[in-house]
Amino acid sequence: MALKIENLTGGYSQLPVLHQVSFDVPAGELxxxxxxxxxxxxxxxxxxxxxxxxxxxxxxxxxxxxxxxxIKYKKQIAYVPETPILYPELTLREHLELTIKAYQLNEKVAWERAKKLLTTFRLANKLDWFPADFSKGMKQKVMIVMAFLTDAKLFIVDEPFYGLDPLAVKDLLALIQVRKEAGAAILMSTHVLDTAQRYCDRFVLLNDGHVRSKGTLAELKAQATDPNASLDDIYLAIARGDA
Known part of the structure; x- marks a missing residue:
């Protein structure tokens, strides 16, 4: 059991953007x-x-x-937004300290994990840097470190690959795999469908605010007209109205 969305209708004004959206993100799956x-x-x-x-x-x-x-719900979530959101007056060290306090983490254990993450994403020598000193990709890495520093039950990662170098993408995917194996649920929004096809356990295909299809790649292929179709082919057919 993890994230469950049932018949969600919503949006930013009185006109709904989402229409009866339902899907699950099970524990241990991306x-x-x-x-x-x-x-x-x-x-x-x-x-x-x-x-x-x-x-x-x-x-x-x-x-x-x-x-x-x-409050109880949100304590279980860690979020990596598409556009990094950092406090300009805080150093990297202070961002990590804020995360540790906000999630009420054991400080010793959290810093041990932080050191490993900082080394993985090549930020270990930048603890006293401010956000103005970081490139967009480095800011994205900071957001990833802050999220995966926690013991969240659900990680939400929004368009994570933009701005990341190929090595950082590989490191992030490896980190996601580790957290999956530890039982976390992970929801990842992405346009990079070839990577999604290789790494995701299942998919939710949205179009015009509706869930048009969902399931494993094998299940999506079974619903498609071409059983050899890629995820890209399947989604484009849905978006064009061919499926």
């Missing part, structure tokens, strides 16, 4: 949230992390309902 620009991926994520209130429907994580127990 689920790819796939869609073109405007398909509803960001709106879905903003509802999951509690920035938007649904018009109707239910969102729960490990049996904890977002609407009725928002």
């Amino acid at each position: 689920v790819g949230l796939i869609g073109l620009n405007g398909a509803g991926k960001s709106t879905t994520i903003n509802h999951i992390i509690g920035l938007l209130k649904p018009f109707s429907g239910q969102i729960s994580l490990n049996g904890v309902d977002l609407a009725t127990s928002p």
Whole structure:
């Protein structure tokens, strides 16, 4: 049991962007949230992390309902946004200290984990740097380190590959695999479908705010007209209205 979304209808105004969206992100799995620009991926994520209130429907994580127990629900989540969000007046060290305090982590254990993550993403000698000193890719790495420093039950990673160098992409995918094996649920929004096809356990295909298809790659292929179709082929057919 992990993230469960049931009949979610919502958006940013009185007109809904999402329509009766339902899907699960099971513990120990990486689920790819796939869609073109405007398909509803960001709106879905903003509802999951509690920035938007649904018009109707239910969102729960490990049996904890977002609407009725928002604090208990949000304590289980770590989020890596598409655009890095850092405090300009805080150093990297202070960002990590803030994360440790916010998630009430054991300080000794957390710093041991932080040192490993910083080494992996080549940030170990930059603890006293400010965000202004970092490139966009380095800021993205800081966000990844902060998220995976936690013991979150659900990691939400939004378009993680933009701005990352190939080595960092490989390191992130390896880190995701480790957390999957430890039982975490991971939802990843991405346009990089060839990578998603290789690494995701299952997929949710959004188009115009509706879930058009979901399941494993084998299940998506079984629903497609071409059993040899790639994830890219399957989604483009849906987006064009061919499927």
